[in-house]
Amino acid sequence: MNLELNNKYALVCGSTAGIGKATAMALAEEGAIITLIARNEDKLKATLAELPQQRHHDFIVADFSNPMELRTKVEAYIKDKHGFHVLVNNTGGPKGGPVFSAEIEDFESAFTQHLKCNHVLAQAVVPFMKSEGFGRIINVISTSVKQPLDGLGVSNTIRGAVANWSKTLANELGQFGITVNNVLPGATGTERLTEIIKNKSAKTGNTEEASANAMKNAVPAKRFAKPEELADAITFLASERAGYINGINLPVDGGRTKSL
Numbered sequence: 428m429n430l431e432l433n434n435k436y437a438l439v440c441g442s443t444a445g446i447g448k449a450t451a452m453a454l455a456e457e458g459a460i461i462t463l464i465a466r467n468e469d470k471l472k473a474t475l476a477e478l479p480q481q482r483h484h485d486f487i488v489a490d491f492s493n494p495m496e497l498r499t500k501v502e503a504y505i506k507d508k509h510g511f512h513v514l515v516n517n518t519g520g521p522k523g524g525p526v527f528s529a530e531i532e533d534f535e536s537a538f539t540q541h542l543k544c545n546h547v548l549a550q551a552v553v554p555f556m557k558s559e560g561f562g563r564i565i566n567v568i569s570t571s572v573k574q575p576l577d578g579l580g581v582s583n584t585i586r587g588a589v590a591n592w593s594k595t596l597a598n599e600l601g602q603f604g605i606t607v608n609n610v611l612p613g614a615t616g617t618e619r620l621t622e623i624i625k626n627k628s629a630k631t632g633n634t635e636e637a638s639a640n641a642m643k644n645a646v647p648a649k650r651f652a653k654p655e656e657l658a659d660a661i662t663f664l665a666s667e668r669a670g671y672i673n674g675i676n677l678p679v680d681g682g683r684t685k686s687l
Contacts, residue, residue: 430666433458434482435561437513437665438501438552440491440544443470445617446567446661447517449654453662455479459513462504466490491518491540498547510555513665516545517567520619523626526580537585542592549596553605562605563665566593567657570611570684572676578626590676597674606673608664613680614642615652648681 437454441447442463451461455478463471463486471486478484487504489497505511521537549564556562570576572590575583590609597607614620627638643649660679663669678684 428668430457430662430668432513432662432666435459435512435665436462436509437515438462438464438487438511438548439515439517440464440548441517441519441567442515443467443474445619446612446615446654446657447515448474449658450515450517450567450661451478453655453658454513454515454665455482455484457662457666458482459665460484462487462511464489464501491544492536494539494543494547497544498551501548501551505551505555510558511552512556512559512561513563513565514548514552515565515567515661515665516548518544520569520579521581521585523578523582523623524580525578526584529581533581534584537581538588541585542589545589546592549607553600553603556600556605557603560604561667562600562603563669564593564596564600564605564607565661565664566590566607566609567661568593568609568611568676570613570678570680572609572611573678573686574684578623578630594674601673604670606664606669608669608672608674609676610657610661610664611676611678611680611684612657613646613652613678613683615654615657617654620651646681646683650681652679652681 437459439451442451443465455461460482461484468488489500518540569586571583571586624638628635
């Protein structure tokens with residue numbers, strides 16, 4: 428299937444590792460011109476060198492703990508270089524723990540890094556999308572927006588807010604040829620999953636291997652996802668072929684989520 432992403436400009440957040448990096452690679456393989464964005468310049472340069480080099484890819488160094496600085500940097504980039512047809516919002520998850528014991532600062536930090544940053548990026552890229560009559564905003568969230576996950580209280584709370592923000596935005600922007608969708612990863616082989624397994628192991632007293640196997644057994648597919656499997660779903664939603672898919676939550680979780 429030709430996804431018709433040749434020469435589309437894509438801004439991919441959190442793109443130096445895990446799902447973000449896999450997504451940047453997948454979009455580039457389909458012909459998109461990638462701008463990576465993350466806070467570590469050395470990792471950005473290393474990832475940039477791995478992208479297919481037949482096109483001129485680029486990067487922006489930005490810290491998602493400061494939405495106003497993020498806005499300034501992205502708007503300056505757009506003014507000096509080009510806008511974006513595709514925005515992939517992807518940020519590392521909040522620290523784990525019960526919701527009752529979470530500090531107010533934990534909620535504020537997660538709200539800033541996820542919802543506020545998603546919002547300022549959307550505001551920065553949408554004018555160009557409108558002018559092109561084409562736009563794709565894809566938010567990498569979590570299956571917790573359908574079924575809260577034990578031990579991830581802050582994440583469950585903030586992810587739900589992002590999902591509702593996204594659905595509202597989809598309703599507002601659909602008339603301009605812009606779609607807004609959420610991809611909901613299940614347990615995926617990333618650094619984040621390694622951290623969750625370690626926390627489960629420490630809490631239960633089981634080995635990390637036993638904790639990982641218990642998580643796999645909760646998935647009908649009996650395995651963890653590969654980041655590339657999430658990237659494939661994101662890439663399809665970014666394409667011309669997904670033009671009539673708008674405002675959805677797409678679980679990519681091997682069937683673990685029990686709700687429809």
